[in-house]
Amino acid sequence: MTYKEFIELLEELQLDLDSAAEALDLEISDIEAWEEEEEIPKSAEKWIKKEKVEFATLNNTNEDNDFEDEEKDLDNDDDDDDLDLESEIDEEEK
Numbered sequence: 001m002t003y004k005e006f007i008e009l010l011e012e013l014q015l016d017l018d019s020a021a022e023a024l025d026l027e028i029s030d031i032e033a034w035e036e037e038e039e040i041p042k043s044a045e046k047w048i049k050k051e052k053v054e055f056a057t058l059n060n061t062n063e064d065n066d067f068e069d070e071e072k073d074l075d076n077d078d079d080d081d082d083l084d085l086e087s088e089i090d091e092e093e094k
Contacts, residue, residue: 001045003035009048013055023047 010020021028024044034040 001040001048003037003040006034006040006044006048009052013048013051015051020044020048023051 006020010016017028017031020026021031024031024047031044034044039045
C-alpha cells in the first residue's frame with residue numbers, strides 16, 4: 001500500500017494523521033516520511049485495513065437498525081390509521 005492510498009483510507013474513515021500516529025505509536029513526522037517510500041510499513045497497512053473493516057461493520061449495523069426502526073414505525077402508523085377510520089365511521093353512523 002502506498003502513502004497516498006493510506007491517506008485516502010484515513011480520509012474515508014474520517015481519521016487524521018494524529019489518530020494514525022497515536023494508534024501506531026509513532027510521531028506524525030514518521031508517518032509523513034512514508035511519502036518518500038514505495039510502500040508503507042506492513043503494521044500500518046494491517047491497522048488501516050482493520051479500521052476499514054470495523055468502520056464498515058459499524059455503518060452496516062446502524063443502517064440495519066435504522067431500517068428495522070423505520071419498518072416498525074410504518075407498521076405502527078398503519079394501525080393508527082385503521083383505528084382512526086373506524087372511529088370516523090362510528091361517528092358518521094350516529
